[in-house]
Amino acid sequence: MRISVSSDMDEPVARSLVAELRARGHEVVTHGALRPGSDPRWAVCSESAARDVATGAADQAVVCCWTGTGASIAANKVPGVRAALCTDAYTADGARRWNDANVLALSLRLTSEPLLKEILDAWFAGEPCEDAEDRENVARIELLDRREP
Numbered sequence: 001m002r003i004s005v006s007s008d009m010d011e012p013v014a015r016s017l018v019a020e021l022r023a024r025g026h027e028v029v030t031h032g033a034l035r036p037g038s039d040p041r042w043a044v045c046s047e048s049a050a051r052d053v054a055t056g057a058a059d060q061a062v063v064c065c066w067t068g069t070g071a072s073i074a075a076n077k078v079p080g081v082r083a084a085l086c087t088d089a090y091t092a093d094g095a096r097r098w099n100d101a102n103v104l105a106l107s108l109r110l111t112s113e114p115l116l117k118e119i120l121d122a123w124f125a126g127e128p129c130e131d132a133e134d135r136e137n138v139a140r141i142e143l144l145d146r147r148e149p
Contacts, residue, residue: 072105096126
């Protein structure tokens with residue numbers, strides 16, 4: 001799987017994230033502080049990673065900033081992206097299962113290496129639910145991408 005990763009800071013957990021994804025056999029494309037010469041501002045690098053998903057250049061993305069909130073907000077502004085800020089494995093599983101999330105947002109401050117692995121395990125094990133109500137909710141989100149304010 002091709003995964004875009006962005007971080008506004010070159011923190012140990014961001015480097016661990018890239019290494020862990022590669023160790024799991026994924027192709028990783030980096031943005032922000034993880035890529036020399038790239039704009040490290042969270043709004044910019046999160047958008048870049050999210051656009052990779054929206055255009056099909058990446059299958060999924062992981063966006064990171066200090067709290068994860070700004071990265072998730074920026075990613076969710078890109079039509080076709082469903083970013084979820086996950087601070088634990090249960091939330092990551094639910095985001096994939098019920099929300100068909102295609103972008104994982106992480107906090108550089110709160111995510112330890114052991115927790116990172118748990119979140120990634122749950123994220124990649126989670127499959128989008130085929131329940132009609134859940135699919136209708138995801139379809140509703142897709143309609144919001146096309147509506148004028």
